[in-house]
Amino acid sequence: MAAENGPTAGEYIVHHLTHLQNQPAKAVVDFSVFNLDSLFFSIALGVLMCWVLWLAARRATSGVPGRFQAAVEILVEMVESQARGIVHNANSRKLVAPLALVVFVWIFLLNAMDLLPVDLIPVIWEAIYSAAGGDPHHAYMRVVPTADLSISMGLSVSVLIVCLVYNVKIKGLGGWIHELFTAPFGAHPLLWPFNFAMQMIEFIAKTVSHGMRLFGNMYAGELIFMLIALMGGAWAFTATGIGLAIGHIIAGTAWAIFHILIITLQAFVFMMLTLVYIGQAHDKH
Amino acid sequence: MEVISFVALAAGLIIGLGAVGACIGIGIMGSKYLEAAARQPELMGELQTKMFLLAGLIDAAFIIGTGIALWFATANPFLAQIANLPK
Numbered sequence: 001m002a003a004e005n006g007p008t009a010g011e012y013i014v015h016h017l018t019h020l021q022n023q024p025a026k027a028v029v030d031f032s033v034f035n036l037d038s039l040f041f042s043i044a045l046g047v048l049m050c051w052v053l054w055l056a057a058r059r060a061t062s063g064v065p066g067r068f069q070a071a072v073e074i075l076v077e078m079v080e081s082q083a084r085g086i087v088h089n090a091n092s093r094k095l096v097a098p099l100a101l102v103v104f105v106w107i108f109l110l111n112a113m114d115l116l117p118v119d120l121i122p123v124i125w126e127a128i129y130s131a132a133g134g135d136p137h138h139a140y141m142r143v144v145p146t147a148d149l150s151i152s153m154g155l156s157v158s159v160l161i162v163c164l165v166y167n168v169k170i171k172g173l174g175g176w177i178h179e180l181f182t183a184p185f186g187a188h189p190l191l192w193p194f195n196f197a198m199q200m201i202e203f204i205a206k207t208v209s210h211g212m213r214l215f216g217n218m219y220a221g222e223l224i225f226m227l228i229a230l231m232g233g234a235w236a237f238t239a240t241g242i243g244l245a246i247g248h249i250i251a252g253t254a255w256a257i258f259h260i261l262i263i264t265l266q267a268f269v270f271m272m273l274t275l276v277y278i279g280q281a282h283d284k285h
Numbered sequence: 286m287e288v289i290s291f292v293a294l295a296a297g298l299i300i301g302l303g304a305v306g307a308c309i310g311i312g313i314m315g316s317k318y319l320e321a322a323a324r325q326p327e328l329m330g331e332l333q334t335k336m337f338l339l340a341g342l343i344d345a346a347f348i349i350g351t352g353i354a355l356w357f358a359t360a361n362p363f364l365a366q367i368a369n370l371p372k
Binding site: 009010013014017209212213215216217219220221223224227262265266268269272 | 337338340341342344345346348349351352355356359360361
């Protein structure tokens with residue numbers, strides 16, 4: 001290694017927060033940019049999830065279940081009971097309950113990528129990238145797909161689209177448009193612009209908060225793991241250095257244990273809000 | 286120098302004020318849950334599920350703020366604007 005200093009704290013964090021992209025973004029919102037690392041991990045974990053759940057369904061017996069089948073049954077029953085309590089239309093539940101199951105398990109798996117050591121996959125990727133002839137400084141890799149705004153907002157926009165479809169399906173296109181202009185304030189024609197504005201604000205606020213909640217939790221969690229890693233990286237044979245290293249182990253353990261709660265909780269909150277929003281599409285005013 | 290000191294103060298305020306709101310909110314909600322559980326112990330399990338749901342919702346804005354403040358504190362985006370100022 002030539003006489004090259006390691007990255008500064010800021011450079012380390014900026015390097016770990018950069019996505020592996022097909023091209024750099026030319027504006028704040030640029031839809032031709034694909035975050036290849038998020039795509040890869042979310043598709044891979046989705047396939048893994050479908051395969052594991054299919055394995056349980058394939059060998060399901062109605063006799064005494066084994067432990068794996070029992071575990072999957074507990075999960076499915078939990079989601080089913082929540083769906084039954086919130087969405088009161090049995091026909092809709094045929095789609096919505098599996099949708100909630102997918103949302104819960106997939107987001108839980110995507111979030112769980114945050115529990116891997118911060119540098120593990122990036123270092124492996126850097127080795128692969130340099131072996132394939134690239135510049136190791138540009139070997140970017142972010143392993144938590146839900147810490148990518150595109151994935152979290154993509155999930156919440158998909159839930160919004162399902163809500164809109166159910167709004168039209170249950171109330172009819174005319175009925176839904178009537179509701180857009182007459183709820184929540186009243187049917188008087190003077191109130192129509194206010195009703196419509198209120199409904200639009202409601203849809204936008206629900207979707208943005210749905211996605212941003214997941215994104216914010218995962219982004220902040222990832223950032224704190226990186227800062228704890230910096231504490232560990234600053235170790236040296238001095239009092240401060242050893243203190244920092246011990247502090248890094250304690251802080252890392254505490255934060256990782258707390259984060260196990262957070263990732264499960266955020267997946268559960270996303271699922272519950274999905275059910276609540278789709279349930280609201282079934283309400284008639 | 287001023288930009289750096291203002292950014293440091295901003296990061297502290299964001300995290301601090303967010304924490305005040307979130308902690309008071311969870312405190313109030315938790316105390317109501319304990320009261321309800323003491324009055325009607327048979328509802329404890331059902332209410333616990335809803336309590337965790339509310340905890341996730343309350344923590345949301347606070348953690349988003351913490352993420353933004355930590356981003357300012359480490360990979361400060363305002364420094365780039367200073368570098369671009371004409372000398």
